[in-house]
Amino acid sequence: MEEVFRKAYGKVNLGLDVVGRRPDGYHLVRMVMQTVDVSDDIVVRRGSAGSGLTLSCDNPEVPADERNLAWKAAVLVCRKYGIEPSFSISITKRIPAAAGMAGGSTDGAAVILALNELLELNMTEQEMDEIALSLGADVPFCLRQGTYLAEGIGEKLTKLPDLAPCSMVIVKPPFGVSTPWAYKALDEYLEAVPENGTVHPDIDLLRKALDRKDVSDIAAHMGNILEAVVTREYPEILDIKKRLIDKGAVKALMSGSGPTVFGIFTDDKAAQEAFLCFEGGRYGKFKVEF
Ligand code: ATP
Numbered sequence: 001m002e003e004v005f006r007k008a009y010g011k012v013n014l015g016l017d018v019v020g021r022r023p024d025g026y027h028l029v030r031m032v033m034q035t036v037d038v039s040d041d042i043v044v045r046r047g048s049a050g051s052g053l054t055l056s057c058d059n060p061e062v063p064a065d066e067r068n069l070a071w072k073a074a075v076l077v078c079r080k081y082g083i084e085p086s087f088s089i090s091i092t093k094r095i096p097a098a099a100g101m102a103g104g105s106t107d108g109a110a111v112i113l114a115l116n117e118l119l120e121l122n123m124t125e126q127e128m129d130e131i132a133l134s135l136g137a138d139v140p141f142c143l144r145q146g147t148y149l150a151e152g153i154g155e156k157l158t159k160l161p162d163l164a165p166c167s168m169v170i171v172k173p174p175f176g177v178s179t180p181w182a183y184k185a186l187d188e189y190l191e192a193v194p195e196n197g198t199v200h201p202d203i204d205l206l207r208k209a210l211d212r213k214d215v216s217d218i219a220a221h222m223g224n225i226l227e228a229v230v231t232r233e234y235p236e237i238l239d240i241k242k243r244l245i246d247k248g249a250v251k252a253l254m255s256g257s258g259p260t261v262f263g264i265f266t267d268d269k270a271a272q273e274a275f276l277c278f279e280g281g282r283y284g285k286f287k288v289e290f
Contacts (some may be wrong), residue, residue, distance in 0.1 A: 003045040004118045004175045008110035009145060010038045010101035011138070012188075012255040012262045014163070015206045016224040018186060026153045027183055029137070030203040034163055035145040036170065037288045040107055041092040041157050042070065044114040053085040059093035062104075071109035071134055077115045079207075082144030086150065096284040098176025102138040109142035111178070129155065131275035138256075149207065164213040167271035169249070171240050172260045177230055182257035185229040200225055219251035227254040234259055240278075247274035249283045260284075 015032035022028060037240070047054070055071050064069065070089050078085045089111060095103035112131055116123045125143075133141035137154030149158040190198060203222025209217035231237045234240045237254055240261040244252035248270030249263030265271035275287040 004114040006042045006110040008041040008106040010095040031150045043090045043112040045088045048088040051086045054088045057091040069104040070111045073108040073111040096172040099260040105138035106142040108135045167265040167268045170262045170286040177258040179257040230258040
């Protein structure tokens, strides 16, 4: 085998709560993660011995060097198995960058899976998860697909029932949000506001609604604790939410640390109309079905 091709899927958060902080500063989360059919293409090719690692990416906003999570993933795999890296990685981006859709994390996860196949490493799930977690909190989830509860710092994953049938419109405004900035802003907010003054999404009720496969009930319990702090700085996110609701979404929510917003629709025609109302030149937009 000379090359491996993988689709690297993005995600949205149906729920995101921060429940504490470890002494080392990592946030303890409870997140309901949902794979969405918006994907990057990853090709990992064998090079000649000693050719080193090279990476190309068609999106100039994304670093095509050792800062790229795909690159970092390859280095970690090679280090663990004592392999001299001689590969080229090529990334075709479709997932918007710095969007709250795990664009970098999923490329990193795809490279772990691709190298396992290309080099016939027979890695166990646990070995892959360990490398994934050292890359980032969302990466273990990105090794999988579907609907998962992620707890701890993202490493404790529980499979949940698939999202009930619905349409989703995903809209990314023309700016990015830094994930470290969003968590820092949340920390400052939580320090200033007493715990009983903050609105934590009820992740347990969201889980129960997913079990019942009732879209309206799922929508009613979706929530993201980062949304209030991020939208104070980026009010356009609220504008997108309103437009999605006005077009018939049963719920519109910011994903991850933003700025991407997704709307859940029970009526596919309304979803199509909502999709069309966002100007393609200004917004990144996707419509997916479940
Ligand atoms: P998350 O939802 O996991 O917080 P995100 O979607 O907000 O992630 P990314 O798309 O992963 O954010 O991008 C965050 C930063 O990571 C980018 O600004 C970019 O510089 C860097 N990055 C590193 N590797 C990649 C990659 N393969 N694709 C996109 N961004 C990458």
